[in-house]
Amino acid sequence: MVLLLGLLTLAAISPDHDATEPDLCAPQDLVFAPGEEIVYKLFYNWNFVWLAAGEVVFKVEEKEDLLYLSATGRTYKSYEWFYKVRDKYECFVDKHSLRPVRSSRSIEEGKYREYDDTEFDFDRNIAISEVGKSMDTRETSEVSIDPCVHDILSCLYSVRSIPVQDLPGETRLPLSIYLDKEVYNLDMIYRGKTKKRVKGLGKCSTLLLEPQLIVGDVFKDDKGMKIWASDDENRIPLMIESPVSVGSVKAVLREYRGAKFPFEPGKK
Numbered sequence: 001m002v003l004l005l006g007l008l009t010l011a012a013i014s015p016d017h018d019a020t021e022p023d024l025c026a027p028q029d030l031v032f033a034p035g036e037e038i039v040y041k042l043f044y045n046w047n048f049v050w051l052a053a054g055e056v057v058f059k060v061e062e063k064e065d066l067l068y069l070s071a072t073g074r075t076y077k078s079y080e081w082f083y084k085v086r087d088k089y090e091c092f093v094d095k096h097s098l099r100p101v102r103s104s105r106s107i108e109e110g111k112y113r114e115y116d117d118t119e120f121d122f123d124r125n126i127a128i129s130e131v132g133k134s135m136d137t138r139e140t141s142e143v144s145i146d147p148c149v150h151d152i153l154s155c156l157y158s159v160r161s162i163p164v165q166d167l168p169g170e171t172r173l174p175l176s177i178y179l180d181k182e183v184y185n186l187d188m189i190y191r192g193k194t195k196k197r198v199k200g201l202g203k204c205s206t207l208l209l210e211p212q213l214i215v216g217d218v219f220k221d222d223k224g225m226k227i228w229a230s231d232d233e234n235r236i237p238l239m240i241e242s243p244v245s246v247g248s249v250k251a252v253l254r255e256y257r258g259a260k261f262p263f264e265p266g267k268k
Contacts, residue, residue: 034062035258205231233261
């Protein structure tokens with residue numbers, strides 16, 4: 001399910017951005033609020049057949065002076081003969097800048113295990129990570145980070161606060177994301193507004209985004225992903241498609257609760 005979180009992840013603007021680009025180091029006008037809950041259904045295309053593979057639940061909660069973001073992913077029992085997943089991502093972020101304070105990942109995919117707990121120190125611009133194949137074997141490392149870097153969850157919610165609908169089509173945005181003890185500087189292209197038919201929602205007005213991917217075991221190429229977000233004040237991703245190393249995947253919005261603004265993506 002790390003794949004789906006990767007699919008839904010866009011990153012913050014890196015510190016060397018152009019003056020015309022959004023500045024995610026500055027306080028953000030949030031398009032979401034505590035109580036928001038979004039569920040995505042994940043499909044995997046195998047030999048030209050789309051299989052319902054699992055789902056991910058995203059939640060926003062308030063924890064004193066911070067926001068608590070979480071994403072819990074699991075495969076359906078009907079899919080687990082092929083591959084079993086139980087993943088959880090968590091992140092505490094500043095309420096205004098959405099910069100991460102502390103994040104954690106618990107990855108259980110097939111026989112693969114990884115546990116990651118990271119503290120972000122922006123006074124010294126370092127990330128302190130404890131990573132290992134078990135909770136008891138984690139090793140600590142320090143990595144230099146950009147002042148505006150985000151982890152997976154904080155960057156997802158930060159990018160939703162960018163009013164991309166006010167930008168011209170084909171706008172290129174630089175991205176900066178911290179993952180697996182490395183900082184990745186990538187690109188995202190906002191292609192413009194388009195109509196897209198989304199299963200369960202009908203024909204929707206959307207904002208089309210194409211992020212550059214991190215090439216590795218999951219993605220063999222840095223191109224090919226498409227994200228259709230709602231063309232409204234919420235800017236919720238409605239559908240994501242991407243090729244992977246074998247086949248392709250699709251994530252589709254299934255349920256949503258607690259949207260900050262009126263949300264009827266199929267009726268605009």
